[in-house]
Amino acid sequence: MLKLPNAHQARIERAKVLDYLLSTSHPDGRSKAAFFSRFGFEAGQWQSFAAALRDHGANNEVVEMVVSDYGTRYSVDGMIETPDGRNPDVRTVWIIDTADSEPRLVTAYPLRREYARRT
Numbered sequence: 001m002l003k004l005p006n007a008h009q010a011r012i013e014r015a016k017v018l019d020y021l022l023s024t025s026h027p028d029g030r031s032k033a034a035f036f037s038r039f040g041f042e043a044g045q046w047q048s049f050a051a052a053l054r055d056h057g058a059n060n061e062v063v064e065m066v067v068s069d070y071g072t073r074y075s076v077d078g079m080i081e082t083p084d085g086r087n088p089d090v091r092t093v094w095i096i097d098t099a100d101s102e103p104r105l106v107t108a109y110p111l112r113r114e115y116a117r118r119t
Helices: 014-021 030-038 043-059 113-118
Strands: 061-067 071-079 089-097 104-110
Touching: 014 030, 014 043, 014 104, 030 104, 043 071, 043 089, 043 104
Parallel strands: none
Antiparallel strands: 061 071, 071 089, 089 104
8 A cells, every 4th residue: 555655745735725625716726615615615615625635644544656758647536525525436546746845735626426416
């Protein structure tokens, strides 16, 4: 079982959360914002969402690893702890740049589309 390397050092940029994952106006992020907000994540408390994403990356299994000239990308699948306690399955994607050792969040999204539509 592979875990995200150096997960305790994972970086999650404020802009990634507020301007993408929780943004209702971002063309690619708005569906993610709708999903995550249904479980109680809010822009006003973005740090708690960032902490949940970091914990997700640290506590779940890497299901895919892709090496490129830019670095290594890791996909992590599993349950994320949410404010409302329903804890859906999501995928977080991280990259460790070639010249770095810290994982950086790329994206997060519902793992099972059918679950996302039911909730």
